[in-house]
Amino acid sequence: MADQRITVITGGASGIGRATADRLARDGDRIVVLDVNAEGAETAVEALRAGGTAADAMALDVADDQAVEDVFDRIESEIGPVHGVVHAAGVLQNAITAERMDRAEADRIMDVNYRGTWSVNVAAARRMKARQAGAIVNLASINSFAVLPIPSYTVSKVAVKQLTELFAVEYGIHGIRVNGVAPTYTITPAIQARIDSGHRDPEAIRNSGALKMLVRPHHIADGIAFLLSDQAAAITGVTLPIDAGWCAAVSYNSYVAAVEGFGQ
Numbered sequence: 567m568a569d570q571r572i573t574v575i576t577g578g579a580s581g582i583g584r585a586t587a588d589r590l591a592r593d594g595d596r597i598v599v600l601d602v603n604a605e606g607a608e609t610a611v612e613a614l615r616a617g618g619t620a621a622d623a624m625a626l627d628v629a630d631d632q633a634v635e636d637v638f639d640r641i642e643s644e645i646g647p648v649h650g651v652v653h654a655a656g657v658l659q660n661a662i663t664a665e666r667m668d669r670a671e672a673d674r675i676m677d678v679n680y681r682g683t684w685s686v687n688v689a690a691a692r693r694m695k696a697r698q699a700g701a702i703v704n705l706a707s708i709n710s711f712a713v714l715p716i717p718s719y720t721v722s723k724v725a726v727k728q729l730t731e732l733f734a735v736e737y738g739i740h741g742i743r744v745n746g747v748a749p750t751y752t753i754t755p756a757i758q759a760r761i762d763s764g765h766r767d768p769e770a771i772r773n774s775g776a777l778k779m780l781v782r783p784h785h786i787a788d789g790i791a792f793l794l795s796d797q798a799a800a801i802t803g804v805t806l807p808i809d810a811g812w813c814a815a816v817s818y819n820s821y822v823a824a825v826e827g828f829g830q
């Protein structure tokens with residue numbers, strides 16, 4: 567298919583990235599999965615191919631700037647011009663005070679979540695510039711809007727939102743759109759593992775947003791597919807909460823909790 571859209575998905579071996587690969591494959595995209603988990607990327611790609619989608623897997627640590635450059639060179643020479651990028655590679659973190667946070671782990675989270683976002687966006691946009699077209703969607707978080715007790719992760723996700731706006735301005739003149747999505751707790755394998763180990767309470771998660779529902783990876787994938795599509799042709803620099811109303815509810819609920827008998 568000559569005009570088939572080529573979409574690169576970092577972190578496509580698992581969770582939100584993998585769900586997005588499935589969604590965009592259904593939309594007809596050719597998919598390239600980049601992940602530090604090479605085996606997981608191969609498994610995801612095998613499943614896509616079994617469903618009739620042209621797909622490739624390549625190993626990548628997004629914190630390695632040179633490796634990011636090299637993999638985009640390889641994609642463009644071996645597969646074709648990149649039209650879309652979903653930058654879902656990221657590391658999560660359990661709640662902890664800043665005082666108790668291990669600084670080496672904090673630095674690694676910044677390297678993957680912040681430095682990786684910078685490298686992947688610039689590597690992709692520099693190549694898209696040549697064609698004056700392209701769309702990128704970054705994975706921010708509700709942490710981008712409200713401070714939570716996960717110190718390095720929160721800072722890294724504020725940075726993702728800021729970089730999204732910065733790159734939207736710098737590359738907008740070249741016809742490249744850069745947006746983000748900000749998921750609430752999303753029931754991916756990583757979050758499910760935290761629920762199973764007692765680090766997360768599913769009922770508390772369900773009750774934390776206005777809609778009182780659990781958000782699944784496919785909900786995030788749907789928002790990403792919209793932001794990548796031509797339906798979002800006039801949207802750039804936006805970080806869209808996909809949070810069942812968490813951002814809207816959090817300060818309201820906090821206020822109401824301190825008002826005796828409110829709403830009775």
Ligand SMILES: NC(=O)c1ccc[n+]([C@@H]2O[C@H](COP(=O)([O-])OP(=O)(O)OC[C@H]3O[C@@H](n4cnc5c(N)ncnc54)[C@H](O)[C@@H]3O)[C@@H](O)[C@H]2O)c1
Nearest residue numbers: 577579580581582602603627628655656705707751752754
């Ligand atoms: N699940 C949630 O509740 C939630 C909420 C808000 C934001 N997010 C963000 O969504 C994105 C995806 O998270 P998820 O929940 O699907 O997690 P996940 O662990 O299921 O998937 C993340 C993927 O990124 C890959 N990865 C990790 N470090 C990498 C690196 N250095 N280079 C390349 N690949 C790397 C992992 O191997 C994995 O396949 C992350 O950026 C995360 O911060 C998730």
